[in-house]
Amino acid sequence: LPAIIAKVYLVGAGPGDPELLTQKAARLLQNTDIVLHDSLVSREVLDLITPNAEIIDVGKRAGQKLLTQDEINSLLVSYAVQNKMVVRLKGGDPTIFGRAGEELDALRRANVPYEIVPGVTAATAAAAAAGISLTDRRAASQVLLTTFSRGENGKQMDWGAVTSTTSLVLYMPGAEYAEVSARLRDGGLPADLPCAIVSAASGARQMVRWSNISRLATEAKLPAPALLIVGRVAAQRAHEISEQAWAALDESPPAASTTRWI
């Protein structure tokens, strides 16, 4: 077999605003032969792709999967073998909830040269939109990026395993707020702990709704993609961050408090 000289680029498309693409991503989109993109990638970003490139939507649409992961893996390899330059474009950053793992494996197994181009992940775009410092040192020391999907193994979403100085960012395409609220309560988080729902961060229809864990249950649903920031840093009025308004509620350990290797 001839050596493969084309590269597959796994590229973060950022949160939506094409201005938040990296310079490298923008350059690659203007010079590639093929783009395989997820449905989360915005129209405005797709508009930056060179008209010479073939564009393939591999994402889900209205619940219908267009291509399986195996099919996507095969496509990436087969284009590379044809020495075509491929951009695999993923919403946000490829290494955060971007399902890059299996694609990287497939490329390695086939000895296809690849490069990951990081992007702005939805968590920080949402924090920027809401004016929230996720690690405000008066209220937080760390950030947990996690997700919510109905029917998944509950053990994997151990939200009880967060301290009061952890900011929790919940990527939640399509999640029910009432269920998320209940799960956070079950995890031992205080009912009046602030949270902010950020919809379409960085896009033209960006929205921020300030709430708390209890009120979240009855909030009207914001359009997807939406993301939830939970923690003291999500207090809308900044002075509350340092007021320790929730300290009094922190005495009793949460119900689901046993941390373990599962």
Place this chain on the structure above:
Amino acid sequence: LPAIIAKVYLVGAGPGDPELLTQKAARLLQNTDIVLHDSLVSREVLDLITPNAEIIDVGKRAGQKLLTQDEINSLLVSYAVQNKMVVRLKGGDPTIFGRAGEELDALRRANVPYEIVPGVTAATAAAAAAGISLTDRRAASQVLLTTFSRGENGKQMDWGAVTSTTSLVLYMPGAEYAEVSARLRDGGLPADLPCAIVSAASGARQMVRWSNISRLATEAKLPAPALLIVGRVAAQRAHEISEQAWAALDESPPAASTTRWI
């Protein structure tokens, strides 16, 4: 007082490679009056600033603080009041370990218009450099972004509060590997859990060292800025990710296992 019409932009400079600046950040650097930057911002990024701008290094250098946080806050407000366009440039993303909280407060109190421009945070740049999918669904369901600083309150770094499906990313400027290794062991993480040290991610002198929690203690130190990725996703050989090589060690609960609101 006249209304302030100039804006202060809190801008993420990304991990170092100027190609990983967002298009928006690059544009702002070419059009601003003032740039106040941290020492973590790379020389290559600073070279993109318009020659017309005044550039102020507000970061620490060799342990010596150039300006206090209060002085930085005052500078931001005073330039805005003079109707100068200000870029406050921070390494990585402003909302992740960027100390944006106090600056945002100062700007709000002074009614200065501001905007946060998110950037590529060091965690995802390091993951990209190492070819690690932080949320590889075969091995991880969430990501904890945390930090290590000598002398800080240990309670704030509750590494025991991670499950075996949490990828831990440790921002660790200047940390001692032996101490980090001991703390991770104290937190109940298995000695042979993989980790990767990534130094100068995205830069010309980028380095990745594959290790595990036990061996970390004796690794030679890599140049700052360095970051540690800990978890099953950090297995150098991808097949190990799904092999559950560490499952057998996960039976006993970690020593520091009590999760609580502190």
